[in-house]
Amino acid sequence: MLVLTRKNSESVVIGGSDGFQSVLRVTVLEIRNGRVKLGFDADPTVSIRRSEVWQRIGAGLQPCSSLDGTTLPDVR
Numbered sequence: 001m002l003v004l005t006r007k008n009s010e011s012v013v014i015g016g017s018d019g020f021q022s023v024l025r026v027t028v029l030e031i032r033n034g035r036v037k038l039g040f041d042a043d044p045t046v047s048i049r050r051s052e053v054w055q056r057i058g059a060g061l062q063p064c065s066s067l068d069g070t071t072l073p074d075v076r
Contacts, residue, residue, distance in 0.1 A: 024040065
């Protein structure tokens, strides 16, 4: 695991196989009250999901649902 320190508005870029094609850019948008808001910029073909949603999909479950059982839209 790579651990980095970033300040507000700073980014991390994850490259493709050639190392120069940007696949994913993660930017610190806001830091407030011990919480960090991140922005993800990627090619539309790259699926970006919260880890808990990714785990539910991998387990064959619905990505998320409301209390009344109706499916809510998945947040990309």
